[in-house]
Amino acid sequence: MKPLIGLRNRLVFRGMDVVHSNLNNADAVAAFPQLRVAFNRIKKAGNSTVTTFLAELSAEDSGQSFNSVRDAKKGALSPARCGWRDAREMRGYTFFTVVRNPYDRVLSAFLNKVALGEKGIDSRKPRFRVVPGWGEATPAGFAEFVAFLDRGGLSHDRHWWPQCDLLIMPPEHFDLIGRLETLPEDMARLLTMIDRDPERARALEKPHPLEASQPHKITGATSKRAQFYTPDLERVVRRLYARDFATFGYPEEAG
Incomplete structure (x- = not known):
């Protein structure tokens, strides 16, 4: 600009x-x-x-x-x-x-921008390639991604900014x-x-x-919440996005 x-x-x-x-x-x-x-x-x-x-x-x-x-x-x-x-x-x-809901938004960002790896148009971009969990569309990959957010990766890209x-x-x-x-x-x-x-x-x-019509654009994150989240990951996301939960009135329990 x-x-x-x-x-x-x-x-x-x-x-x-x-x-x-x-x-x-x-x-x-x-x-x-x-x-x-x-x-x-x-x-x-x-x-x-x-x-x-x-x-x-x-x-x-x-x-x-x-x-x-x-x-x-x-x-x-x-x-x-x-x-x-x-x-x-x-x-x-x-x-x-x-x-x-922050739980679904974080998971959707992972599934769309990180987990797809070479399969995704956006995830092939350099700024996503360096993110832990890249190309791993698994609960273990999501855990790596959340750990990355907790280590300071929250500000890495606007798709997962609070x-x-x-x-x-x-x-x-x-x-x-x-x-x-x-x-x-x-x-x-x-x-x-x-x-x-x-x-x-x-x-x-x-x-x-x-x-x-866009491949992989719709992630269905809400229906996959139970598949990817553990109680520990819930606690991390709840802490990282505490202002979002409070400001927009979302329940802190993921279940």
Whole structure:
């Protein structure tokens, strides 16, 4: 991001108590002028699903369509790559985010970005190759991964950063914080807030076709929790993500 954009954003978003290191990250916000909505993207918490859903909803008037999740994401605006006018307009948008149970989010990050090894497009990237548990889609591999997080690897990649550390503003400043576990209902609330048909959120009861078509994208982490977690691993994840559990009201028991 150009330094002038960062300075511009400090001026435009002053008084909103934003976290500029996150706001100025190109992948942190997906904004849709047609909907007047700004989505604080949290990796491994329905990020692709929600962004694609909103991109298609906002593009209906123009007849635009998308061939991939990547195309849908590129169609959104971001404070890190937009003009002055668009940035000023964003101040009046509805700001929301979607979070996920930390147990499932950590396991999903492992299964999608680390465990696949050479089989995964993303896991072949250098920053994932060096992560313990790479290429080991087993409980033992997951244990190595969690031990890595506990040794300081928590900050290695945003896919497993604590969700509180990915927010662009304090939780109480969002107009809505939804949960991946109740995504259709929470997105229906959002659509009502922006005067759109809440029935459209029923589409989120199943994976988006563009996302489902990506190999290994959907990990099914929730259904695999008992297979990968031990009581010791639960305790480590509970400690590392204590703020997420407390802030978003998730139960500390994994069972």
